[in-house]
Amino acid sequence: MIRRFCSQAWLNAKVNQGGLDLTEFLAYRVGISITTLxxxxxxxxxxxxxxxxxxxxxGNAFALCIYECIFGLGIxxxxxxxxxxxxxxxVSPTSKLTVIMYYGVYSIFIAFLTIxxxxxxxxxxxxxxxxxxxxxxxxxxxxIAVFTCVGFGxxxxxxxxxxxxxxxxxxxxxxxIIIFSGANFPVSQLPAFAQWIAHIFPxxxxxxxxxxxxxxxxxxxxxxLLIGEAILGLVFYVMSFILIKIIERIAIKRxxxxxx
Amino acid sequence: xxxKSVILTSMLVQMKQTFSRNMFKFTLFIGPILHTIILGExxxxxxxxxxxxxxxxxxxxxxxxxxxxxxxxxxxxxxRYSNTLSIIFSTPADFRLILLxxxxxxxVLALGSFLLTVIFATVFYRNPIxxxxxxxxxxxxxxxxxxxxxxxxxxAYLLTLSRKTEIYMNCLDIPFALICGFVFPIDNLPxxxxxxxxxFPPTWAVRLLRMAVVETSYGFWENFIPLIITMVVFxxxxxxxxxxxxxxxxxxxTLEMA
Numbered sequence: 001m002i003r004r005f006c007s008q009a010w011l012n013a014k015v016n017q018g019g020l021d022l023t024e025f026l027a028y029r030v031g032i033s034i035t036t037l038x039x040x041x042x043x044x045x046x047x048x049x050x051x052x053x054x055x056x057x058x059g060n061a062f063a064l065c066i067y068e069c070i071f072g073l074g075i076x077x078x079x080x081x082x083x084x085x086x087x088x089x090x091v092s093p094t095s096k097l098t099v100i101m102y103y104g105v106y107s108i109f110i111a112f113l114t115i116x117x118x119x120x121x122x123x124x125x126x127x128x129x130x131x132x133x134x135x136x137x138x139x140x141x142x143x144i145a146v147f148t149c150v151g152f153g154x155x156x157x158x159x160x161x162x163x164x165x166x167x168x169x170x171x172x173x174x175x176x177i178i179i180f181s182g183a184n185f186p187v188s189q190l191p192a193f194a195q196w197i198a199h200i201f202p203x204x205x206x207x208x209x210x211x212x213x214x215x216x217x218x219x220x221x222x223x224x225l226l227i228g229e230a231i232l233g234l235v236f237y238v239m240s241f242i243l244i245k246i247i248e249r250i251a252i253k254r255x256x257x258x259x260x
Numbered sequence: 261x262x263x264k265s266v267i268l269t270s271m272l273v274q275m276k277q278t279f280s281r282n283m284f285k286f287t288l289f290i291g292p293i294l295h296t297i298i299l300g301e302x303x304x305x306x307x308x309x310x311x312x313x314x315x316x317x318x319x320x321x322x323x324x325x326x327x328x329x330x331x332x333x334x335x336x337x338x339x340r341y342s343n344t345l346s347i348i349f350s351t352p353a354d355f356r357l358i359l360l361x362x363x364x365x366x367x368v369l370a371l372g373s374f375l376l377t378v379i380f381a382t383v384f385y386r387n388p389i390x391x392x393x394x395x396x397x398x399x400x401x402x403x404x405x406x407x408x409x410x411x412x413x414x415x416a417y418l419l420t421l422s423r424k425t426e427i428y429m430n431c432l433d434i435p436f437a438l439i440c441g442f443v444f445p446i447d448n449l450p451x452x453x454x455x456x457x458x459x460f461p462p463t464w465a466v467r468l469l470r471m472a473v474v475e476t477s478y479g480f481w482e483n484f485i486p487l488i489i490t491m492v493v494f495x496x497x498x499x500x501x502x503x504x505x506x507x508x509x510x511x512x513x514t515l516e517m518a
Binding site: 020024027028031032035036038039042043044045046047048164165167168171172175176178179184185189190 | 282283285286290291294295297298299301302303304305306310314315424427430431434435437438443444445448449
């Protein structure tokens, strides 16, 4: 069982990277992430006149994981439909939760790596005070942020089974996460209802927690933020699982899953 | 079919096809609003000049660039997947005119996204948009659109032979906005990157556009002349690129292989 899970996860990773050579991988995965981080940090520098860009480096490094978790993971079932594999997945006796989980292994790995590499590179470019950094706190914040974002990505991967507008949905969600994460401006600047919505979006709490890892120590607020983020992530996983169960039943009954 | 009809027909078909795609509806309607919110909030506490020149104009330019270049490059990929790329390439009507029609179709739709950005920024931020010089604004805007079209044709040709159009398209979006100073002045970039910025027509066009909206430290001619030179250079490069691609396509015969 574990062996099969690992081989499927590995196969999925190979499918994701199959078409890229090393240069393309670096340009697509690393280059875009770092350029996007530099882009937002330079806007922040020009808009606010701030020289210390730590907050933006941290926030945008976290926000970059959406490329893998939302865009990458969100279209996994859509790709299966496109390549004619979806019917095999639905009729196979394998638990759909397992299927979802092996898709997530690669995304977790890449999202974690994206945040760490972008943060380190952005930090070196913009000279953030690494000596003030509590590495343990930051790593914990990154791990929980990735867990939640992957859960959020699963939810959209499942939703892709019942909509033909998944690219529209994912792009809108990607920008909304950037807005509600507080990576580029304080969420308190937004209207009250938008501030409330931010609480049900991933990264809102983990970005705040990650910012506390500079010159800070483990505190109850830090713990509360990360527990809140982890619970939110758990809710996304449960919702995805329930939703895929419902869709699976509908799919078997109607046999129209591959048709829009 | 004469050239004018080819361009017009291709443009109309492109607009109809594009408008039916949900993703383009995001690019036209949702993207401009969300980009304006991000940039508007980032520039909220800066002076009104900066807000207009970088948040409003910047969001508009980001969407214009995404619509024209991103979509035009993507259209090559879509034609390939629909098995029509080799057909439009070998049809008696010139492929260059068909591609130009497609890009013009995207441009017309993209203008709507630019307008939406300006309207949304004015209404949402209750910030009156003032213009320093209307004739310059109109001229600079037309030149900006022309600069984007020239770059788009260049990129579309460049990606004609590639099987990884989607990857390269994504690699171009944000880096180009960064290098050409859509949302902050290129003076904020390191010197060696600024030299790269100077090579692209949109850099100069955007500076002219900004001049029309707010007071700037640079003059008209010091931007207009480099703009014309870079546009001519890119047009020559594009014509040369087409000859190479046309030849390669005939030799390789793999245009429709994805």
